[in-house]
Amino acid sequence: MKIEITNLRFTYPTGLEALQGISLTINAGEQVAIVGQNGAGKTTLVRHFNGLLQPACGSVLIGDWDTKKTSVAKLASRVGYVFQNPDEQLFSRDVLTEITFGPRNLGYSKEKIDGLVKRALALTELSDKTEINPYDLSPTWRKMVALASIIAMDTPIVIFDEPTTGQDALNVARIANVIAELRQEGKTVVTITHDIDFCAENFERVIALSNGQVLLDGPAREVLGREEILAQTYVDPPQLTRLGKRLGLKETVRNQEEFLKAIW
Amino acid sequence: MHERLSFHMKRNSVIHRLNPLTKLVLILALILISFTSPWYWTPHFVLLLAIIPLSALGGVFPEFFKTATRLILPAASFLFLMQAFFQPIGEDVIFKFYFLDITQESLMFAFRNAMRVFVMVSAFTLFLLTTHPSELMSDLTRRGLPPQFAYVIISTLQILPQMQAKAQTIIAAQRSRGLDTESTFFKRAGSVVPLVGPLVFGSLVEVEERAIAIEARGFTSKHSKTSLHEIPDPSFDKVIRWVLLALVILSIAANLWLA
Amino acid sequence: MAFVELQNVTYKYPLTKTPALQNINLQINEGEFVAVIGPNGAGKSTLCYALAGFVPHFFKGEISGTIEVAGKESGKSTLDEWVLNVGLAFQNPFNQISGAKYTVFEEIAFGLENIGVPREEMKSRVEDAMALTGIRDLADRSPYSLSGGQQQRVALTSILVMQPKLLVLDEPTSQMDPIGTREVFGTIRKMAEDGMTVVLVEHKMEWIAQFADRVVALKDGSVLLEGKPSEVLTSDLLAENGFGISRYTSTAREAKKRGLWKKENLPVTLDEAVAGFKL
Numbered sequence: 082m083k084i085e086i087t088n089l090r091f092t093y094p095t096g097l098e099a100l101q102g103i104s105l106t107i108n109a110g111e112q113v114a115i116v117g118q119n120g121a122g123k124t125t126l127v128r129h130f131n132g133l134l135q136p137a138c139g140s141v142l143i144g145d146w147d148t149k150k151t152s153v154a155k156l157a158s159r160v161g162y163v164f165q166n167p168d169e170q171l172f173s174r175d176v177l178t179e180i181t182f183g184p185r186n187l188g189y190s191k192e193k194i195d196g197l198v199k200r201a202l203a204l205t206e207l208s209d210k211t212e213i214n215p216y217d218l219s220p221t222w223r224k225m226v227a228l229a230s231i232i233a234m235d236t237p238i239v240i241f242d243e244p245t246t247g248q249d250a251l252n253v254a255r256i257a258n259v260i261a262e263l264r265q266e267g268k269t270v271v272t273i274t275h276d277i278d279f280c281a282e283n284f285e286r287v288i289a290l291s292n293g294q295v296l297l298d299g300p301a302r303e304v305l306g307r308e309e310i311l312a313q314t315y316v317d318p319p320q321l322t323r324l325g326k327r328l329g330l331k332e333t334v335r336n337q338e339e340f341l342k343a344i345w
Numbered sequence: 346m347h348e349r350l351s352f353h354m355k356r357n358s359v360i361h362r363l364n365p366l367t368k369l370v371l372i373l374a375l376i377l378i379s380f381t382s383p384w385y386w387t388p389h390f391v392l393l394l395a396i397i398p399l400s401a402l403g404g405v406f407p408e409f410f411k412t413a414t415r416l417i418l419p420a421a422s423f424l425f426l427m428q429a430f431f432q433p434i435g436e437d438v439i440f441k442f443y444f445l446d447i448t449q450e451s452l453m454f455a456f457r458n459a460m461r462v463f464v465m466v467s468a469f470t471l472f473l474l475t476t477h478p479s480e481l482m483s484d485l486t487r488r489g490l491p492p493q494f495a496y497v498i499i500s501t502l503q504i505l506p507q508m509q510a511k512a513q514t515i516i517a518a519q520r521s522r523g524l525d526t527e528s529t530f531f532k533r534a535g536s537v538v539p540l541v542g543p544l545v546f547g548s549l550v551e552v553e554e555r556a557i558a559i560e561a562r563g564f565t566s567k568h569s570k571t572s573l574h575e576i577p578d579p580s581f582d583k584v585i586r587w588v589l590l591a592l593v594i595l596s597i598a599a600n601l602w603l604a
Numbered sequence: 605m606a607f608v609e610l611q612n613v614t615y616k617y618p619l620t621k622t623p624a625l626q627n628i629n630l631q632i633n634e635g636e637f638v639a640v641i642g643p644n645g646a647g648k649s650t651l652c653y654a655l656a657g658f659v660p661h662f663f664k665g666e667i668s669g670t671i672e673v674a675g676k677e678s679g680k681s682t683l684d685e686w687v688l689n690v691g692l693a694f695q696n697p698f699n700q701i702s703g704a705k706y707t708v709f710e711e712i713a714f715g716l717e718n719i720g721v722p723r724e725e726m727k728s729r730v731e732d733a734m735a736l737t738g739i740r741d742l743a744d745r746s747p748y749s750l751s752g753g754q755q756q757r758v759a760l761t762s763i764l765v766m767q768p769k770l771l772v773l774d775e776p777t778s779q780m781d782p783i784g785t786r787e788v789f790g791t792i793r794k795m796a797e798d799g800m801t802v803v804l805v806e807h808k809m810e811w812i813a814q815f816a817d818r819v820v821a822l823k824d825g826s827v828l829l830e831g832k833p834s835e836v837l838t839s840d841l842l843a844e845n846g847f848g849i850s851r852y853t854s855t856a857r858e859a860k861k862r863g864l865w866k867k868e869n870l871p872v873t874l875d876e877a878v879a880g881f882k883l
Contacts, residue, residue, distance in 0.1 A: 133521065164514075170518040182522060
């Protein structure tokens with residue numbers, strides 16, 4: 082499902098102009114990473130995708146729905162949003178109930194819910210933890226429960242806000258796995274991240290925001306190579322991209338495969 | 346990102362410049378006088394002739410008016426109705442509603458009580474609007490209030506707006522999962538659990554971590570504390586406080602005398 | 605005797621069965637910058653709490669062994685004395701805001717008020733600390749109005765301003781943007797060069813490799829590896845035990861298999877990787 086943003090502006094009650102005229106189209110099935118410095122407007126932007134924030138000016142279309150005319154609860158059937166802090170999201174007595182909550186709100190049939198929940202559990206490696214209270218799990222696993230509870234809603238668009246923050250290597254790999262699976266299923270994935278190596282390895286398109294405006298937008302290979310421009314929004318290129326540059330490689334490389342091929 | 350987290354409005358007014366303790370004494374005196382003065386119209390006059398002019402003097406009348414009409418007035422009106430209907434005093438029935446009678450006495454009684462409550466809440470509103478909480482804490486600590494106690498007061502003043510901001514985020518998270526918080530009452534009642542759970546759990550974690558954070562910054566240190574801000578307490582303030590104290594004593598004395 | 609010395613430290617939280625720390629032995633010299641790495645649940649945060657005195661003084665539980673900092677023993681001190689020498693900042697910045705202050709400037713001064721620093725000295729120390737971490741422009745903002753990354757800088761500054769002898773940091777940059785993170789690592793490095801001893805828990809291997817003097821790898825509450833970043837971060841044991849490693853190291857390891865990396869040792873920093881791949 083397509084996300085169409087036209088001349089979007091947003092100002093907080095404090096007077097902070099968080100978004101200053103953003104126009105973007107994210108096509109169905111695209112995997113997009115949003116990067117940029119603290120306070121660049123990344124979270125403010127994605128909170129418009131499911132109507133949590135309303136444009137002061139401009140518009141956001143999710144498929145054929147205008148977010149200004151559609152309730153958040155209704156938009157939830159098209160846009161899943163994984164919050165940064167799982168503790169703001171989890172409330173149920175056990176993992177299974179927690180994950181069932183979203184799809185049940187969307188009014189799916191019992192069979193469909195069972196199937197979706199099972200798939201989400203398997204994808205997040207939580208199948209053996211269904212009866213545990215989320216708050217008895219480590220923060221790492223709580224993060225996976227939060228992920229699963231959104232994936233189970235089977236929305237065509239999934240948003241992740243800083244999914245890898247505070248996660249160890251194993252869990253980052255699990256999260257990358259989930260995103261790869263969503264790609265397979267043809268979902269649109271939009272992820273805010275500061276982890277630029279994670280971004281390089283898992284996303285095809287990168288949008289760099291700075292001061293509420295789009296600084297760069299394009300294929301990851303192009304965007305992540307623009308060191309000077311990225312620095313304006315406090316982002317370093319990925320480790321291997323920098324290494325490739327220092328070695329004088331002509332092409333911008335993003336990951337191990339590309340790097341090894343380039344120096345072969 | 347978050348909303349403003351204290352009621353305090355930054356202005357440069359006579360009221361703002363008063364010592365925080367003077368302001369605290371002022372509003373407590375107004376409340377005590379409203380509650381103890383034997384004269385029936387005292388709370389009404391305190392509101393009209395003291396609190397409202399003081400809010401204008403402090404440059405916070407618009408904010409004060411907003412809180413008073415949106416929050417305090419409905420609460421006081423509710424109290425008024427309850428007391429007017431259910432206070433079984435007086436014979437002079439002026440209004441009948443099924444089995445409920447309103448008498449002249451119950452009406453007068455309810456009116457005064459509602460006004461007293463109105464004065465109490467609006468006086469505190471005025472105080473919060475014009476007093477910077479950290480100045481109040483510094484000043485009270487300097488006067489010998491245990492810092493732990495001062496901390497509790499101050500963080501409580503902050504906690505409501507904070508909880509509100511947090512609740513907003515939690516509500517946003519649950520609405521994103523298709524929870525309908527905007528429709529019928531029954532749906533809304535059913536949606537309380539997903540909101541309260543994270544709020545309570547979050548608060549428990551928060552309390553523990555915050556305790557660690559302030560302890561790590563020497564909160565229970567046995568050193569005598571110092572204060573970043575110097576809070577002036579001129580003799581003018583002291584005079585005001587004594588005058589207010591005298592008025593309160595007069596009011597209580599009059600009450601006892603006539604009783 | 606080292607500046608920080610842990611001897612046979614084993615610790616169990618109340619109501620838990622397995623120890624969070626098992627027989628930890630650690631010596632850290634004054635002015636040394638030690639990074640602690642490990643998967644979630646390895647005991648990194650518990651180690652931080654133990655160094656900062658909160659284990660066991662705050663959390664209770666069972667502890668054995670001794671923890672010494674600057675010649676004082678934790679078990680024989682009270683927490684309020686201990687925190688004068690040891691500063692702690694941890695991951696969640698929101699919960700580190702005191703709640704008693706309304707501006708960033710006041711927030712940073714909070715600790716100095718508590719330990720009775722005179723007003724004029726307090727102001728200049730707050731100014732200096734804010735300059736060091738680059739948050740001067742936030743001085744008059746409410747700490748609650750800041751973004752997570754900015755709040756983390758405030759939390760770090762609030763503890764730096766106390767001038768602790770040992771600075772303990774538990775993922776202090778988790779919400780910061782990439783260049784902001786690098787800057788903060790640089791600041792911490794500078795503090796260590798000026799004589800502050802630093803223990804830092806982090807996942808960001810590239811900056812650990814570049815800035816830390818030594819790395820301690822924890823796993824299941826025990827020390828798995830310990831040594832120079834170039835030794836620890838290139839060990840095969842890390843990848844096998846679920847530790848993160850930098851792309852320089854992992855890519856060079858793969859390149860070595862294919863004969864594209866000629867050196868014996870694997871790189872941990874960009875410069876080492878550049879030098880090695882140029883061969």
